[in-house]
Amino acid sequence: MPSPLASHCLKCYLPMVNDYHVIVIGGGLAGLTAALALAGKGFDVMLLEKHPYPRHKVCGEYLSREVQPYLQSLGLPLSEAVVINRMQLTTINGRSLQTSLPLGGLGISRYALDASLYNKAKAAGVAFKFETVTGLTSHKSGYTVTTSGPGEYRAALVVGAYGKRAALDKELGRGFIEKPSPWLAVKAHYSIAHWPDELVGLFTFRGGYAGLSKTETGALNFCYLASYSSFRQAGTIEAYNEQVVSRNPYLREFLGTAKMIFEKPLSIAQISFGPKQAAGNGMLMCGDTAGMIHPLCGNGMAMAIQSARIASELITQYLNQQSSDRKTLLTAYSRNWQQAFGRRLSTGRRLQALLLNESLSELAVSSVARSPWLMRKIISATHGKPFGA
Secondary structure: OOOHHHHHHHHHHOOOOOOEEEEEEOOOHHHHHHHHHHHHOOOOEEEEOOOOOOOOOOOOOEEEHHHHHHHHHOOOOOOOOEEEEEEEEEOOOOOEEEEEEEEEEEEOOHHHHHHHHHHHHHHOOOEEEOOOEEEEEEEOOEEEEEEOOOOEEEEEEEEEOOOOOOHHHHHOOOHHHHOOOOEEEEEEEEEOOOOOOOEEEEEEEOOEEEEEEEOOOOOEEEEEEEEHHHHOOOOOHHHHHHHOHHHOHHHHHHHHHOEEOOOOOEEEEEEOOOOOOOEEOOEEEOHHHOOOOOHHHOOHHHHHHHHHHHHHHHHHHHHHHOOOOHHHHHHHHHHHHHHHHHHHHHHHHHHHHHHOOHHHHHHHHHHHHOOHHHHHHHHHHOOOOOOOO
16 A cells, blocks of 8 residues: 555645556566565555566576665565676687676576566555556546556556567657667577586677576576577578577587477567667656667666666655656656666677677687776676665
């Protein structure tokens, strides 16, 4: 139930026609974290998500430890996660280097992490509906969200955390959705006899790159990003792995010795790394809905969680104090989001362009191999500092 302060302020500000203080659209890391944080402040929150939990998702499943103190403050110590503190980078031709990670990360599957957040949020009072959102309209007292289900839901504020792209983006007229997205991603879990728990591997191949790291179950997560232009020539995941991915000698050895645990790989298409608005159509956008960092940076999961924290803190101030109108709230969120992530995104774009250029990547790895300090500096540029409650 809402806290007396939250109920009082909202009642003073809005006619009591709203069902909830906040509706969160999308139940990935960003949506679940925002819902849990807001429910913990005493607000009535509904989360709308298409698919029930638990489930696997295409993801690198490497979580930067910058978010660990914050997750602990929400009641998720993540004690089951694998601690990762070393990185191996390998080029197409097999040139390789290893370095320590300045902050390190945690290896944990989305199957486990999303389910833990879901259970915490549900226990905190978040209402869940597993329905597809079909529309959003604004009115004087807030917003009405329509879904594939039988009803409509009303709230003072809406958080958009529904992922990389969705039909809702087209409904809302978001510009990026009309542009071609030349990337797809593939993921599966494998068992393998020898892979150090503390190591995350990044391996380039012609047209893409792959990550390897342990999860809490001991399975090795193999996830890669590939350009459509390179994938189209092979046509299937199996053929692409054999004809393209395996040209990297390390990946050839991995695919030849590891055993896939999944019945078949998971894949997603139409991945866009283009600029998006962090706020628009009355919504605060979180996670991939606001913008995606290139996966080689290993920071997407942490950015989703941090964006949810930024949104939930501003929403809490807004609902409790009523110190600004909705437009001011959206402007403040956009500014804070850009300050937190703008530099990381631009660094990620430059790094991906470098690593996917075969001759330049060989030269870059040779240079960095002679200067571990430089490598750690580059890694730090795509990550933030630890933060708590």
